[in-house]
Amino acid sequence: MRPVPSVFAPLLFAMALPALATLSPGDPKPEIARDPAKPQPQNSVHTLRQIPEACARLEGMxxxxxxxPYAFAVVRISETCQPRARFVDATKAQPSPSKGWKFNDLIRVPNANCPSQQVVVRVWRKPATTxxxxxxxxxxxxxYLEEQRRAAAANQLAAVPMYAATMAVEGEACR
Structure with a gap:
């Protein structure tokens, strides 16, 4: 095996830089491994991910x-969808492995109009043992309906899986 010429070292480092910038030292490895998404243009709504269990779609622009610089929203997939999981506010839930949350997905979307900027969405999942x-x-x-009503009144319903997502814009803004 021949060594890589030093001329290519800066190029290889520049290619690896976006991947290194998105995983902070405290982030565990996500359950879903994916490459960065296709660069998205401005003012174009795009789907980041669908979570059918929670009847939710993550979208942004x-x-x-x-x-x-980025509008991020969690949208209900359908009014008739019956969720088997809840999507909760990440600022209130404060997901972390120490609280039983699993780092589920890391989504990176570059800005087509500004190559130095990308959005990073971290999706967390809290499984429920039912x-x-x-x-x-x-x-x-x-x-039985009556048993479930009594359990609900006593606040003893079974736990359901939960999802939360955080969004951050990384890189330098373009003019």
Whole structure:
């Protein structure tokens, strides 16, 4: 194997720089490994990720404004969708591995109009350990409405999985 000429070293470093900049030293390895997305133009809404369990879609748009360069939103997929997980506000939940959250996904989207800028979305998942209901005398797992109402009134409902996402714009702004 021949060594790489030193002329290419800056080029290789420049190619690896975006990947190094997005993972902070405190970030664990995400469950989903993906490459950076295709660069997105300004004022074009794009889907970052769908989370069917939570009936949610993460979408964003580069705005071109210096004070608020990226608009980020969590949108409900459909009014008829029945969520099996909740999407919660990351500022309130403060997801971290020490609180039982798993670093699920790292999404990087470069700005097509400003190559030095990219948005980084970190998706966190908090699994819930739930067991199916016990079987009754007929061998069926059933959920009874009145029992669930009593459990809800006593604040003893089973935990559901949760998702949270944080967004940050990294890099230098263009003019």
């Amino acid at each position: 580069f705005t071109g404004q210096a004070d608020d 067991a199916p209901p016990k079987t009754d005398a007929q061998g069926k797992s059933r959920i």
